[in-house]
Amino acid sequence: MRDVSIIGIGQVPVGEHWNKSLRLLGAEAVLASLADARVERPEALYAGNMLCGQLSNQQNLAALVADYAGLRGIEAIRTEAACASGAAAVRMGWMAVASGLMDVVVALGVEKMTDAPGGRTTTALAAAADAVYEGEHGISFVALNGLLMRRYMHEYGYEHDDFAGFSVNAHANAVHNPNAMFRKAISPEAYRRAKMISDPVSLLDSSGIADGAAAVVLAPTAHAQERGLPAVRVLASSVGTDSVAIHDRHETLFLSAAEISVQRALAQSGLRLTDMDFFELHDAFTIIATLSLEAAGFAPRGQGVRMAMEGAIALDGSLPISTMGGLKARGHPVGASGVYQIVEAVQQLRGEAGQSQLPHCRVGMTQSIGGSGATIVTHILGS
C-alpha cells in the first residue's frame, strides 16, 4: 500500500447558511480544497453526510455535489456513519489512494441542519441512536448523553462544574478561528449558569446544530513531494465499532470502539500515544470528550474529566484538544465535523493555525464518533 498525504484542504465557515443549499455548501468546500491542492479534477469524491435524506429529502448526495462542483462523471459515493460520516469519507478516500487505484481523491463532509422545520432536526438526530430500543421510546440524542453524564458523575463522584474546562477551553480556542460558529470566550461562571437542556447536560455541555462543509484532497505522498506541494501524511486511518444502543455495551461508561480504533491506528503508524502533539476529539458533549480521553488511553477510567480540571487539554497543556474550537465552539454540522477536525489538524501541522497555532507540532490524532460511541474513526496525521 502507498503512503498517502493530504495535499489540499477547504472549508466553509460553520454557521447558519440559510442562503446556501446542501449541494452548494458541499461544492464550495470541494472547490476550495481543489484550489488549495492546485488540482482541477480528482478521480473520485467520497461525501460524508448523515441527514440529507431526513432533512432535505435528497439522497445520492455525492453525485449531486460532484456535478455542482463541475466534476460530473467522476466516481462519487456517500458514506454514512451518523456523526462520523465525514471521517468515514476520509477513510474511503485514503483507501482509494493507498490501494494504488486512484491518484487524487476528494473526501468531503457536508451537513445542513439549521433551516429544517421546528423539531425535525432533533427527531432526525435521534436516528443516531438505536431506533427500536432507544429512539422509539422518545428519547432524544441529547437525553441519551444526559444519562451517560449523570451515570459518570454518580459512578466517579464528580459535580457538573467539574466539566467546565472542556467548554471554556473550546470557546477560548475558537476565538481566533474564522471558520468557527461561536467565537466568544466563556468563563467558568457562564458555564455554571448555562441553561439546562437535558439534566445534567446544559447548553454549554453541548455542541451546536449547524450547517457546514469541509473537504480534503488525498494523493500519494510521493506525488505530492514531486510537485512540491505541502503534504501532511496520513499515518493511520482506522475504524472500530460497538453496539448502537448504550444499554447493550459491555461497560456503559467505556467507549470500546474508541479503544479499538485507537489501538488499530497506533499499530498502523508504529506510534505511541505520547507521540501525539494534540488530539482533535469528538466533543459533541463534554461527557463524550471525557469518555474519549479515557477510551483512547490518555486518561484512566474516571480520570478523563481531570484533564479538563487541571488544564492538560489547553493549548499549552500536555495534550491540547479542540485547538480551534472543537465541535463545541466550531459548531457541529454532524456529517461534516469529522472532516473539519482533519482540516484543522492539517492547519496545525502546516503551521497555518494562526493564533491557535501549537508550537513544535509534528503529529496529531483526530477522532470522530458516530452515535453515542457506535462507530469511531481515528486518523493520525504527521508533517
Add this chain to the structure above:
Amino acid sequence: MRDVSIIGIGQVPVGEHWNKSLRLLGAEAVLASLADARVERPEALYAGNMLCGQLSNQQNLAALVADYAGLRGIEAIRTEAACASGAAAVRMGWMAVASGLMDVVVALGVEKMTDAPGGRTTTALAAAADAVYEGEHGISFVALNGLLMRRYMHEYGYEHDDFAGFSVNAHANAVHNPNAMFRKAISPEAYRRAKMISDPVSLLDSSGIADGAAAVVLAPTAHAQERGLPAVRVLASSVGTDSVAIHDRHETLFLSAAEISVQRALAQSGLRLTDMDFFELHDAFTIIATLSLEAAGFAPRGQGVRMAMEGAIALDGSLPISTMGGLKARGHPVGASGVYQIVEAVQQLRGEAGQSQLPHCRVGMTQSIGGSGATIVTHILGS
C-alpha cells in the same frame, strides 16, 4: 493491487418481511454469506442502504447490523448512492481487499420498504431525484421514468407494447428463483392489460417495492485458492456519475454514467462487451433496461428495446439479462438490489443457478443505477 474474489454469498428471499426488522434482515444475509464462505469473522462490513433514515429513523446501520450479526468491533460503514447503494458497498469492499488492507470483508445491501405508513415510501424514493429541481415540484420517481419512457417512444417511434419483452423475460426467469418475489410467468397479453401507474409506465414496466438483504464475502483470490473455496473473481469494479436531474443531462435519453462506468470496467478487466455471457442490468423500469443496454454499448441509440422485441435478452439469447428475475420480478429493495445482482451472477458463474442456469457461463457483467442515471456502478465477474 491484489486480485479479489467473491468467496461467499448470502441472501434473504425478497418479499414483504413485516416480521423482521431492518437489522435482522441485514444480519441474516451477512451470516448466510459468512457460512457460505466458511468464515467466522470478517474485518469489515460495508452496508449499502438508501432509506434507513427516512423510513426507519435509523442511521449508522452498518454498525448496527455488524453488532446483530455478532461482529461487534469490526469496521462498519454505510454506503449510499440511492438505488446503487448496495453495489457501492461491494465497490468499497473490493477496494479494501484489493488494497491489501484487509483479507476478508463483507459487502451487504439491505432495505426495508413495505411496512412504512402509506405514501411515505413513495415520498422517500423521490429523494433519489433532485430534491430542488425535481422532487420539490411533487414529481414521483415513477413519474420521472414515465417522462423518460414517453420521450423515448416519441423520439424513436415505439409503442408501449414494444417493451413487453423485458417484463415477460424477467418474470419467466424468476419462476425458478426461490429468492424472487414474483415467481409467476406473465404473457405479453398480461403486460398489455397491466394497470397504468404513470403513463406510459404500467405496473408491469415497474419493479416492485420490497424488503430484502443480500451479501457477498470478498477475499484475495490467492487466499481463496489456497483454502480450496469456490472463488468467483472480481475482474472489474467501477463507478460513473452524471447529473441527478434529468433535464441537466447532455442527452436526455443517454445514460452517460453507464457508458463511463462500463468503459472503465472494460479497461480494468481487459475484456470486451462480446466477452460477456450475461448482463444483470438495472431493470427498475423497462425504459431503464432499454437505456442501459444502449449506454453500455450492447445496442445502438434507439435500438435497446429491439433486443427485448427480438429475444436477444432471453436465457438462450445472445445477451441474457435478468437471468433470475431481475429487479422486475425478483423485487427491488432499492439499496439491496445491487448486491442481489452480484449474488445471482456468482450463482451463474458457479453453476448453481438451478433451472435458470446459463450454459457455458464464464464472464458476466452487473450494473446498478442510483437515481435516474446519476450514479452507475458496474462490476465484471469471472469464474
